[in-house]
Amino acid sequence: MRGKLTRRQIDRIENILIAVLACSAMFLVGQTNVFQAFMGQGTGQETYRAVQTTELPDQKPVAVTVKNDLGRCGLRCDQASVDRIYDQGLRDLLFHTLDRMEKPKKSSQEAWQQAITQNENWVCYDYLYNIPFGSASGEEGRARLFLITFRNGQADALYGMDQESGEYWTSHVGTSGLAMPAPVQALAPNQARFAFETEELSDLLPGYMLVDSQAPSCRVYTSSNPLAGLDQTGILPVLESAGFNLQAVSIYESADGTVVREGSDTIRIQQDGSVIYHGSESGEARYEAASPKELDLRKQAEGVLALLTAERTGQASFLCQGAEEQSDGTVILTYSYLLDGVRVSLGEHGWAARFRFQGEALVSFEIIFRQYESTETPCAVPPERQAAAAAEVQGQMGKELQLCHRDDGSGLTRALWTVREAG
Numbered sequence: 001m002r003g004k005l006t007r008r009q010i011d012r013i014e015n016i017l018i019a020v021l022a023c024s025a026m027f028l029v030g031q032t033n034v035f036q037a038f039m040g041q042g043t044g045q046e047t048y049r050a051v052q053t054t055e056l057p058d059q060k061p062v063a064v065t066v067k068n069d070l071g072r073c074g075l076r077c078d079q080a081s082v083d084r085i086y087d088q089g090l091r092d093l094l095f096h097t098l099d100r101m102e103k104p105k106k107s108s109q110e111a112w113q114q115a116i117t118q119n120e121n122w123v124c125y126d127y128l129y130n131i132p133f134g135s136a137s138g139e140e141g142r143a144r145l146f147l148i149t150f151r152n153g154q155a156d157a158l159y160g161m162d163q164e165s166g167e168y169w170t171s172h173v174g175t176s177g178l179a180m181p182a183p184v185q186a187l188a189p190n191q192a193r194f195a196f197e198t199e200e201l202s203d204l205l206p207g208y209m210l211v212d213s214q215a216p217s218c219r220v221y222t223s224s225n226p227l228a229g230l231d232q233t234g235i236l237p238v239l240e241s242a243g244f245n246l247q248a249v250s251i252y253e254s255a256d257g258t259v260v261r262e263g264s265d266t267i268r269i270q271q272d273g274s275v276i277y278h279g280s281e282s283g284e285a286r287y288e289a290a291s292p293k294e295l296d297l298r299k300q301a302e303g304v305l306a307l308l309t310a311e312r313t314g315q316a317s318f319l320c321q322g323a324e325e326q327s328d329g330t331v332i333l334t335y336s337y338l339l340d341g342v343r344v345s346l347g348e349h350g351w352a353a354r355f356r357f358q359g360e361a362l363v364s365f366e367i368i369f370r371q372y373e374s375t376e377t378p379c380a381v382p383p384e385r386q387a388a389a390a391a392e393v394q395g396q397m398g399k400e401l402q403l404c405h406r407d408d409g410s411g412l413t414r415a416l417w418t419v420r421e422a423g
Contacts, residue, residue, distance in 0.1 A: 054098045055134035055295050058302065059320060060086050062341040063126040065192050065210055067119075068185045074192025076126075077216045077403065079317075079341040089181025090123060096178055097148050097158050099136040101171040104160070112147065112159055112168050113196050113207060119149040119156075121180055126210070128343065128402075129321050130163050132294045141169070142294075145208060153179055161208060164322070195384075204388040206400045211384045216403060218415035220377040221339055223407050225273035226312040227369050232258060235269050241307045242267055242277065243286060273369040275308065285361035292359050294323050294331070300362055301333050301355040314371040319343060321351065331357045337407075339372055342415055344405040346370065370407065379415040387417040 063076035130142040143160035155178035196207030249262045257270035264280040289300035319338040335353040337344035353367040400420040405413040
């Protein structure tokens with residue numbers, strides 16, 4: 001079985017999904033009042049379109065900060081809570097704000113900070129790395145941070161920060177009819193602040209960093225190789241997940257593990273948990289994205305990740321660290337494991353998976369399989385204030401501090417502060 005769907009199959013799937021989503025939306029509107037503020041029922045406000053035209057990756061933010069009528073609430077190092085509030089309205093809010101955005105204009109860090117301190121309510125999304133987006137108006141861009149501000153109860157403006165360039169942009173949303181979701185409006189305050197609002201940290205950390213007086217709550221995780229000890233029979237499910245025809249493959253053992261060939265395609269399943277694929281760089285591709293756009297390349301890469309690693313990652317998910325275009329035109333997507341909103345630095349290179357595309361064709365990838373499970377042991381992570389002071393002593397003042405789980409092969413991962421390099 002090949003890993004590539006035909007255009008007709010893709011169109012049929014998309015049509016079915018749109019129909020299901022539309023029916024689900026109508027059912028929810030009829031059953032609950034939660035969505036009434038969104039839909040503008042009884043207010044004369046514009047209603048949402050049934051068909052979503054905005055494009056975003058499936059990746060969820062790792063942190064969310066909200067200013068509602070009750071105060072400030074910051075959620076981080078708690079992916080379950082971030083996912084829950086994202087699914088309870090913040091995802092739709094971002095999608096529909098992007099749908100209504102006007103052409104973005106260059107902005108500044110100062111304008112971003114004023115939007116936070118002077119607007120009545122707002123929502124800030126942090127994806128840790130840039131994500132691409134496409135809007136209904138045809139605008140495309142990339143941002144790590146998104147900030148939606150409200151005026152008179154409606155979304156009024158959208159701000160973005162590009163992590164790689166450090167540039168800020170803003171877009172007027174106009175008469176949006178988009179209210180803050182009821183579950184978000186009900187979040188209890190925990191006095192979350194950004195570094196620029198904290199006098200002793202404003203010169204030590206980037207202004208957009210979320211800070212807290214308390215130490216982040218992280219736990220130690222166990223790390224294991226789920227492919228360790230597999231024989232030729234044991235690797236068959238991996239081959240099937242990769243779309244290899246078991247009746248047409250040749251299998252042989254090497255010093256590092258098992259090598260499988262089908263035609264001009266090769267997949268290596270190594271003893272260290274690495275799965276390395278090389279496909280033909282001419283002729284029909286086994287895996288092919290819908291287009292060379294980054295969004296479509298990510299969909300293809302993440303589809304392969306989901307198939308191959310299903311039920312083999314434990315409590316970890318995947319985070320795209322970005323896309324890099326090479327001098328020969330190929331594009332490399334790099335992924336890390338994510339544990340409760342904290343990136344995992346794995347082994348020598350730090351990443352968990354890399355995918356190389358030529359145009360739409362996925363020509364090679366490497367995935368390092370790891371299975372992570374939480375323990376009851378807390379990590380001794382100091383608050384940002386202490387970590388920022390230590391970074392200043394080491395000559396790293398002004399750089400972003402990022403929590404990171406280190407997986408060094410010992411079987412345990414512990415979170416610690418690291419200095420994030422640019423980009």
